[in-house]
Amino acid sequence: MNIYNNRVVLCIRLLVFCLLVASIFERYEPFKKNAEKQAIAMSSPHIMIMTKTHDGQPYLIRDYYDGYLWMRHNTPKDSRILAWWDYGYQISGIARRISLADGNTWNLEHIATVGRMLALPEQKGWELARQVADYVMVWAGSFGDDIGKSPHIARISNSVYHDICPNDPYCTSFSIGPRGVPTKSMGASMLYKMCYHNVRSGVHVDPDLFEEVYTSKNGLMRVFKILNISEESKAWCADPKNRACDRPGSWYCPGRYPPAVPPPPKFHTDLPPSN
Secondary structure, three states: OOOOOOOOHHHHHHHHHHHHHHHHHHHHHHHHHHHHHHHHHHHHHOEEEEEEEOOOEEEEOOHHHHHHHHHHOOOOOOOOEEOOOHHHHHHHHOOOOOEOOOOOOHHHHHHHHHHHHHEEEEHHHHHHHHEEEEHHEEEEOOOHHHHHHHHHHHHHOOOOOOOOOOOOOOOOOOEEOOOOOOOOOHEEEHHHHHHHHOOOOOOOOOOOOOOEEOOOOOOOOEEEEOOOOOHHHHHHOOOOOOOOOOOOOOOOOOOOOOOOOOOOOOOOOOOOOOO
16 A cells, blocks of 8 residues: 555556546547548438539439339339348338338348349249239449348358359359459349349340339439239238238238248258357
């Protein structure tokens, strides 16, 4: 205790305290500026992005919001929208349409099934999509688009359905290579063709399978109508008798796939444990 109260020790403690206070004040201003910068960035609505033109003028990108409004006003009210689960709540809340998947990702097999439709070659993806959806919506044309998310889409799908990336749990075979050249499986996928339809040379959706009905002003959202949908499957899904409610009369009735959609295999994953 005597050492602790020693004048020399007290001076050293006071000096250390002063240095700490000076260090805090020195770092305060950069921290404040960075906090303000991040606050401004995060306060921009996710579906509307504030940016600047080449001459420095503010410019609001409304592609996503306008796209959802287009769906609300230009598709039948019972339309089912196939899209990656990230946009499910936006589809139901803004477009007011049925989304095949949303942020409630408790059912991995369901999310994997949606991802499988997007990641399969166009013809095979259409064969499944026509049983459960009326339209396909993709985000395109920016870093946060569905091509940027495609590794996650493929890996989640492949964890249940191993025909997406056979013997390749990280799905490196489903990717964009150097200079933006897609791998064979990526280039053939429904997802890739819809994102780059009539944008990249030689990339088009099959006009016998899909019809482009909407592309936003800046090309960030695209909507395709699924041609020749299965009316039989649609009627089966709409029939209350085919709902899997947790008890009679309950509001909780998760949807079920029509008989034309094969059930997923018994769940297992080949992904190695994370570090």
